[in-house]
Amino acid sequence: MARPSPYPAELRERAVRMVAEVRPNYPTEWAAMKAVAAMLGIGAAETVRTWVRKAEVDAAGVPG
Numbered sequence: 413m414a415r416p417s418p419y420p421a422e423l424r425e426r427a428v429r430m431v432a433e434v435r436p437n438y439p440t441e442w443a444a445m446k447a448v449a450a451m452l453g454i455g456a457a458e459t460v461r462t463w464v465r466k467a468e469v470d471a472a473g474v475p476g
Contacts, residue, residue: 441464
């Protein structure tokens with residue numbers, strides 16, 4: 413069983429929205445994710461990447 417996230421759902425949703433909003437300002441999606449993680453005080457950009465990918469899968473309706 414996965415460990416519960418120390419981050420509230422609202423923060424995860426905000427981070428995903430922010431990546432989409434700031435993406436045009438950065439040369440890569442990864443750079444945008446790193447910037448958002450830093451802005452929100454999230455320990456690792458990989459955490460934000462995971463949230464973004466999960467949101468993409470959820471939006472597509474792909475079972476997972």
